[in-house]
Amino acid sequence: MTLRHFRIFSEVCRLESITLAAESMNMAQPAVSYAIKEMENYYETKLFERMNRRLYITEAGEQLLLYTDSILAQFDEARDVLRDKNAVTKVKIGTNVSYGISWLPELTAGFLKQYPEIPLYTLVENSRQIEEKLLRNELDFGIMDYPMHAEYFITNLMKEETMSVVCAEQYPLPSCIDIQKLQEIPLLLREEGSGSRSLIESLLNKYKILPEIVMESSSDRSLMEACSQGRGVLFLTTAEVAPYISSHRLREIQIEGIEINRAYYLVYHKSKFLTKSMKCFKNYMEQKEN
Template identity: 35%
Template sequence: MTIRHLKVFVEVCENSSITKTAEIMHIAQPAISQTIADIEKYYNVILFNRINQRLVITETGKILLQKAKEVIANFDEFENLAIATLENPIIHIGASLTFGITHLPRIMNYVKQNYPNVQLLTTINNSKEIEQGVLDGTIDFGIVEGSISNKNIKIENFIDDKLLIVCGYDYPINSKITITELAREKLLLREKGSSSRDHLEHLFNLNGIECFPVMESISNQTIIEATRANLGIAVLPEALVRGHIINKKLKSIELQGVELVRKSYIISHKNKKFNNTFKQIYDYCCSFEK
């Protein structure tokens, strides 16, 4: 049973005539009769009686007519929505907090200028949450830092992201410290699950050191302000603190024997199907600073 069967049934009801319905729908008269017969046989009902060479709808037919109209209306609404979505696609991009500040605005501007009909949704969260959104299908693709191990995630290399150890410009500390000395400082860190926190804790674990921050925050800006106030030491993306260092509000500390560089990726579900517009935007993001 298809939507075509229902449309033929409704048209016959409205015209009370197989012949007239055939003319209106440009379908052969025997095909119209066969369609009605198919419906009656499939559901074991009688839709019409022939009285004085006229088709008269039965009480059962009247009940089904109303439902058929509702189904057709819903189908038409679905079809119109599908067409509108094709003409005005919705794309949901996720980004970690760092890339939400440093790169997402550029992507949004590119989409706005080149694909004005695209409805762009964005989510900024820590890398683990963006990864989960991709797995759930609520996010089409994301830009994240850190390791990705889930086999259902497809990854493309993005850019290398450098982390800096920073403190207030007047904070009393040597310009070069060891990993052990860093662990003894008052650490101002992002929340667990964030890439910068995971990266630092991995480094501590490799050296048999436990991490006990005096402050945790989901906001990079909050950590920057606390660091500028000499409340402790932070580990933050270079892109976010470069200006503060230039303006002598923060200073960078060298970690002996260690360069804090983390990989970043564009991630999508391995089963995600891309239409042409989506693929062009995805490819644009993959071409960043290669």
């Protein structure tokens, strides 16, 4: 397989059409079809299904596309950097929402103070979205929950913090409850794909609790506002809810015998080409860890 094959495959996936890919790449349509056929023969699997004159990528094709995006991005990145090995390059970091709210401003300010010449790009999304962008080489580093596809990544523990269970000041609950009480209480949770959602679902599954979820959101602030209005009980990191607790808009509830901790990891792809700027960021994070 050559880079030409991967570029053709990537363009066919992007446009969902061999004809449009051929036009985009200024190639004859049979040449594009033949390249795809060569790839299917090489990998001994179907990469696309053709139904009703439409092209649908297969599960095997989806897996190959992850590698393809990474291979092409790393090739272009390596070319640009090696042409000027001392070049200062942008470092692209993705963090999950909890870390982004509580710790990212301090992190970026500290790094830019130490390395003012290195530009940073930061993106705050949930852990699943960050992982997908790392797989596609759209980000250099992720600060997130433990990745679902850990076999593709180098993963280092960076920070741990506690999760708090909170409700409105006047919500009719005692300050300490049994875990089974959560079966009866309306819950406010982050959206599926977020690390805190996965953590809470694992806890509830462990105790065979079927929750009554009354609100889901990717916005922690909207969840805290709804919780302060008495909608139900909310799980978020202690750092995030602290201002609401100190202003008496929320109060903390203890779950008898249970402490919930959340971990954040520095994650990057095993095949990632680390530029000089990326190595500076990695070293900075390792110093913070120690």
